[in-house]
Amino acid sequence: MRPPNEIVEANVRRYAATKQMPLDAVARASGISVDRLLAIFRGDFDPDLDLVGRIAEVLGVTASDLLAEPDYN
Template sequence: MENRTLASRIRFARTDRRMTLDALADASGVSRAALSRIERGEASPTATLLARIAAGLGTSVASLFSEGEQSRDAGHAAPPPSSALSRAADQPSWQDPQSGYVRRNVSPAAAKGAAEIVDVTFPPGERVVFDNALGWHGVAQQVWVLDGTIEMTVGTETSRLFVGDCLFMRLDWPVAFHNPGETPARYAVVLSRLPA
């Protein structure tokens, strides 16, 4: 996904919620100046910043990549919200400028509000930390390793996951992803809402 497209979707999500840049800065903990540069497409947010922005908007990172958050000015029409098929060639992907990890939204538009699936390729030796301090309560994720090894730290507990392993976690603790191997790791993330 191009930086301009992501910028447009973040701006659309903010204005659709009638939030000012200052309000989003307060809700996300990301400075107004940084948000302004991100929304203008002058800076690409890191994975950590993107998670904070999504939490400040009261949504998931995956939803910022879905066609449902498509801006009116992005240059093409969004598919109908009832679209039940997500072709691999049409699934938006994004690369974290800091760690180099690549995330691809797999879920079709019709799945919005249900479980969301993300396919991640994580470079060797890299680490990403999400503090999850901004309103992810009520959201859980499962990480299912498809290739390589991922070391997950949830709160103070660390688990090393190998191919086929799956870890469930609530997103109300800090979470760190680390690839301790010498080859890229690939895993699926399934996000879902917990029952009230």
């Protein structure tokens, strides 16, 4: 199993790409800086569920979608 930050990163990047939304736009719409979003991806900052929920809402998915291990099959 991959670390949670890598799972969140993979899912955010995938859903953002699907919406053709740059990461800086995802961050801004979620109320955080792109640096904070990248810190989450690196594992330097652990987001609370409220923040995960805000990011998910921007991407049109649920928090569970962002926290689930991607299925690459």
